Amino acid sequence: MAHFTSDYAQLYDWLYSDKAYDAEVDLIHRTISELKPGSKTVLDYGCGTGNHIKDFLARGYHVHGVDVNNEMLNVARSKYANNPAVRFLHVSERQTIPPNSVDVCVCLFDVLSYMNKNEEIADFLDYARMVLVNDGLLFFDFWYGPAVLYLRPEQRWKEFQKGEQRALRLTSPEHDVHNCVVRITYKVTVFEGMKVINMFEEVHSMRYFFLPEINQYLSQAGFRLRKFGSWRGLAGPTVNDWSALAVAQSMLM
Ligand SMILES: C[S@@+](CC[C@H](N)C(=O)[O-])C[C@H]1O[C@@H](n2cnc3c(N)ncnc32)[C@H](O)[C@@H]1O
Structure with missing residues (x-):
């Protein structure tokens, strides 16, 4: 059975209207300012209906929104029509984003957890490494195994x-x-x-994932983990944090 059907995509913003998108982007923006100041371009991988994008645009970033689901992309496109600072792409078009052109890649609200197969995760991380500049940042949250x-x-x-x-x-x-x-x-x-x-x-x-396998995936794709925590903060998740948040940085290739 497909997920994020047209029915779910149409209701998505209502069902998640209590999610603190602005606070999440605020934490990301503060972390970018610390680890890679001057970043200008964000790739939102698994952007869904584009709810983080409003707050990235408000902070002056240019954004690429990529998703596998056209129903979700259609909702996102309708919200940002005629805004030259954002463009949306289906994953099949992701190669149109040039290599080494993105400062920050975010993959938020459990997108990694939707990638059930090892190959899907490796494919995403290899792609993220390819489009990111050296020292580019990757933020992702996921269901935390413990x-x-x-x-x-x-x-x-x-x-x-x-x-x-x-x-x-x-x-x-x-x-x-x-x-x-x-x-x-x-x-x-x-x-x-x-x-x-x-x-x-x-x-x-x-x-759901555990820290040792996350480290393994990251190092295989050319990243190192810089911070690990949750949306409450980046000082380490606890067993009460269903979602863990990781910040990785791409290494010189
Ligand atoms: C829970 S939604 C999160 C959407 C958005 N990031 C947000 O925070 O509202 C998960 C999204 O991941 C997308 N997704 C799942 N697997 C994906 C994949 N392999 N590549 C790209 N997008 C994917 C889904 O289509 C869906 O839009």
Whole structure:
């Protein structure tokens, strides 16, 4: 079953309207100022509907948004039409971004965890290394293995209200411990008043990672880990941080 179908893409910004995109970009911007001041170009890999991009543009960056999903890209394009500081590309067009032309690559909100296969991760990191300048920065967050095993995935309901409309999302996990993957079934029902106006479900297969394998992937692709933490800060994640945040820097090739 596909993920981020048209139904999900249309509701995406509503379902994640409480995500602190501005605070995330703020942490990234402060880290860029420390590790690679003067950076001007950002590649948002797995940009989705482009929610981080607004805050990168506000800080003066030029942005490439790349995603594998056209439904998500269409929503993003509609939000930034006619803005010359941003352009969106499907992954099949990513080679149009010249080598050594990007200062910072970000891959945010679990995009790495959607890459379940080792080859997909290696392909992404090799590509990121190729487009980044020497000493370029790579920011990525991902499901953090120690937290997933400590906290355990569980079934949850979440309710969303917008004017007359209300959405209910049921999240049901199926944990494949041996492959470090959690298959999540999202069942979404949208109501207008008492009437159901949409109902759909999709499965998202999320892989979690541990620090030693992250270090291995990074060094194989020509990166070294500079900082490791969570969205709370870059002083190391705890077993309560479902998402870990890594900052890597590309090494001279
Ligand atoms: C949870 S969304 C995050 C979107 C956006 N980064 C945000 O923070 O709102 C995950 C995104 O990753 C994209 N994605 C998943 N696998 C990908 C891949 N192999 N290459 C590029 N994009 C991918 C999906 O299409 C989706 O838009």
